[in-house]
Amino acid sequence: MHKESALWDIEQLREEFKRINFPKYQREPNIWSRTEKKRLIDSIMRGFDIASIYLYEYDDGSLDCIDGRQRLGTIMAFLNEKPDDEDEGFEYEPMNEIYEDQDLPFEELAGKKYEEIMQQANDGHQLAEDFKEKFLNYGFSVVKLTGSRRAEEFNLQFTRLNLGMIINSGEKLHAMVGDLRDLCFGRLGEHSFLEEIGIPTRRFAKEQLSAQILAQVFSIEEADEYTRTRHVDLQRLFKKHTSLSERHQDYVERVEEILTLLDDALEDQSILRNRALTVSAVLVAWKLDIDSNDEALELAAFLDEFLCRLHWQLDKGLDFDDEFRELVDFNRDVTQASVEQYAVRRRTDKMIEYYKYWTDKNQIIGDDDYDGHPGEECRDVVR
Numbered sequence: 385m386h387k388e389s390a391l392w393d394i395e396q397l398r399e400e401f402k403r404i405n406f407p408k409y410q411r412e413p414n415i416w417s418r419t420e421k422k423r424l425i426d427s428i429m430r431g432f433d434i435a436s437i438y439l440y441e442y443d444d445g446s447l448d449c450i451d452g453r454q455r456l457g458t459i460m461a462f463l464n465e466k467p468d469d470e471d472e473g474f475e476y477e478p479m480n481e482i483y484e485d486q487d488l489p490f491e492e493l494a495g496k497k498y499e500e501i502m503q504q505a506n507d508g509h510q511l512a513e514d515f516k517e518k519f520l521n522y523g524f525s526v527v528k529l530t531g532s533r534r535a536e537e538f539n540l541q542f543t544r545l546n547l548g549m550i551i552n553s554g555e556k557l558h559a560m561v562g563d564l565r566d567l568c569f570g571r572l573g574e575h576s577f578l579e580e581i582g583i584p585t586r587r588f589a590k591e592q593l594s595a596q597i598l599a600q601v602f603s604i605e606e607a608d609e610y611t612r613t614r615h616v617d618l619q620r621l622f623k624k625h626t627s628l629s630e631r632h633q634d635y636v637e638r639v640e641e642i643l644t645l646l647d648d649a650l651e652d653q654s655i656l657r658n659r660a661l662t663v664s665a666v667l668v669a670w671k672l673d674i675d676s677n678d679e680a681l682e683l684a685a686f687l688d689e690f691l692c693r694l695h696w697q698l699d700k701g702l703d704f705d706d707e708f709r710e711l712v713d714f715n716r717d718v719t720q721a722s723v724e725q726y727a728v729r730r731r732t733d734k735m736i737e738y739y740k741y742w743t744d745k746n747q748i749i750g751d752d753d754y755d756g757h758p759g760e761e762c763r764d765v766v767r
Contacts (some may be wrong), residue, residue: 386531394428394438394459394647395520398619401460409736415555415587421458421475421570428459429478429489429515434527450457450529462498473497476515490515505552553615554588557595560619562626562670564678568638575640575648581662593659595621597666600728601635604670633740642669645677649684653689660722672734686742690735693748696762707750708758710734 392400414425427434437452446530449456459464464473475495478488488494490510493501504512558569567573573591583589596613599621603611613616625632645651646669656662665687674680697704704712714734717727741749751758 386529388528388530389436389546390526390528391523393521393523393528394463397456397459398463398465399551400447401456401465403445404449406453408447416454418471418474421461421471423474423479423481424455424458425462426478426489429476429518431518431522434524437529438529440529464497464499473499476501476753501644502695529594553618554592556615557592557618557622558588560622562622563623563628564595564598565622565630567628568592568598568622569722572636572640572643575647577643579654580647580653581656583659585659585664589659592618593662596659596663596723597639598636599638600663600667601639601670602632604667606636610667610725610732613723613728635648637667639666642666644673645669645674645680646684649680650687651684651706652688655688655689655695657695658718660727660731661691662720663728664735667728667732668735671736672739680745683739686739688740689748690738692751692762693758696758696765699765705750705754707753710749 386615420547424434434455435452438450439452440448440450457466457469461469461472462474462476474498476490477494478485478490478491487662490511493504495514496504501512501515505516557565569588569591572594573588575594578593579589583593599613599618600610601608601623603626628636643666646665656665665678669680669683672679672683674683693708694715695707697711698715714731717734718732721727738749741747744753748758
């Protein structure tokens with residue numbers, strides 16, 4: 385791979401931006417908060433250096449952004465030239481999070497959008513003219529690469545460039561390649577069941593959840609045991625299954641079938657609330673071989689009652705009812721080290737135990753000892 389460094393200004397970026405593509409291993413386009421975007425513009429107006437932008441140039445002149453998507457997107461959004469950015473046309477705001485600054489740059493223009501500042505500049509406002517000149521002439525480093533032998537090198541370089549930066553495990557997994565990665569960041573991660581649970585939709589939380597589910601299923605089928613699913617474990621999994629065997633493709637299809645059954649059966653998917661409970665709910669369905677609408681409806685009815693009791697007791701804090709102490713203990717494996725093998729095993733096995741009790745007695749363990757109507761009481765609090 386050949387490397388060439390250049391200095392661009394923002395005026396040149398405006399001209400070149402239309403030929404810059406953002407590959408799928410890149411982070412989502414709108415990770416930064418509006419405050420973070422404003423800080424970048426403030427840094428530019430203070431003349432601070434910003435990190436280099438890495439681009440790969442193809443023979444046809446098109447460019448792939450390897451690193452720098454958030455910076456480029458922020459600049460274009462401030463210019464009001466990036467309609468897919470939720471903060472397009474955000475206001476200029478000088479700020480200083482380190483010390484009391486008595487000389488904020490261009491403070492008189494605070495709260496104004498770029499277009500408003502440009503209008504003032506066109507009307508002869510000297511401060512606005514100075515702002516325009518300083519902003520559009522701001523220079524930043526662009527590293528242009530050519531001559532790569534393999535496309536996967538860009539994924540690797542993106543990960544290396546972000547060593548030490550705040551980049552979450554979902555974003556790191558997004559930079560992987562192969563069949564399993566594409567499934568988790570494609571049809572499986574986009575399944576409507578995962579959409580409805582209510583876990584975060586940004587930074588690839590759903591896609592990481594789908595990877596955790598598949599990691600457990602693969603381990604159950606191959607080793608008859610649950611597995612740990614920290615980032616490094618999922619990364620190894622993606623690397624191992626760059627090319628999915630026919631057997632593992634069947635596992636994926638079966639997981640999809642379970643997600644669809646649960647999606648149709650549950651009236652309110654959001655009762656699952658988090659990734660740990662979702663993983664175990666799917667694993668319960670897998671281990672019990674739920675494969676019909678009627679079986680899925682029965683499991684959904686159990687999950688509704690079980691999770692209603694769980695959230696009801698958790699809302700009581702230290703005043704939980706002794707009859708449901710096991711649920712409070714169960715929750716430790718939801719909130720503490722939830723991706724560890726032992727936590728996955730204990731909470732999934734416990735849910736299966738509760739499910740079998742439910743199908744036998746049509747009640748949750750603890751209901752018959754409770755002096756009241758737990759099904760009604762939990763809904764009064766939880767719903």
